Amino acid sequence: MGLSALINWFMGITNIFKKKKTIRLGLYGAPNAGKTSLANKISMDWLGEPVGKVSRVPHETRTIQQKENVRVKANGFELSMNLIDMPGIATKVDYREFMKYGITLEEAQKRSKEATKGIIEAIKWLENVDAALVVMDATEDPYTQVNITLIGNLEARNIPVILVANKIDLAKAKPERIREAYPQYPVVEISALTGENMDELYNEITSRLR
Amino acid sequence: MIEIEFLSAAVLSQKEGKQKIDFLVASLKKGKILVLEEPLTHSEETKLIEATMKSVSEKFPGIEIGTLGRNDKNHLREQIIRMLGGKPSGFTVIGPSKLVRQMKRDPETLSLFAGDGQKR
16 A cells, blocks of 8 residues: 555545534425525524525526535534525426516526526535435425425435425415425424524534534 | 327336436427336436426426335335346326426325316
8 A cells, every 4th residue: 555545544534533514505495495585594593694585486596506604503512514505496497487477588588598507506416415404385285296306316315304394484384294295304394484493493403414 | 189108117128327318308308298117216307307407498398207106215125126127116107398287196196187278
């Protein structure tokens, strides 16, 4: 064994015992599940600045947005993370859907093209995250193929997952459907908009993902 | 007229990785609804979504996909069955979203709403 190989071997051994200091936490989910609202809430709580713009028009987040070194403290633990807000994953992107929100044809086509690129980017990032929050709109059916595929992929890569049942401030919300659909995963019911139950989410993040 | 193509496990087993995904996307772009005797893996599903996004156009805005009966809670068992050349449980249905307006599933049933009319 050469000297450099010996050094690499030694570094590898010490890295096993060295605790990872910062994790890359990806926020995944379908468009309009509230990923950016949640990323903003987390970032505002711990850094005092937002991550991105929120809109009722689907695919508002079309590129990956990051906030580095977000330090979450809860449960007597502290966790440093890079918060990565992913574009929403969908199986179809039709520019005509955007025009229903009053967007011009040209702008809708541009948005559609950017949205497809964003989805590809978010999928590629599955290889690079250390943990994931899969955000679901609690007013919608959670048993969609996008959610199933996302969770299945994360599990196959042994990436820890917390399911976030968002929008519980809405009367139509039925977070129990998410628990029923994915009984093997921890589910935290929150409202990123009102901040309800965020403490519970921080407890889960610091205890499960550290 | 709606064309539904049933693909046996044998047909797709002859195609590897990208070739398999490209074959599926090409068939979907022709307007076919595909029923796969052997379900796609989660990894194949994401590759299919990725390939679909690269192909999105005015005529082909995307797909609807649903897999039913796959053992999502025991990946190891499914992997071993595949390694031994067996057919894992379940099936996958995929259709172009211009034709398949919606797929709805509860754990045991998959409903497909197709047609040129409005979404139900």
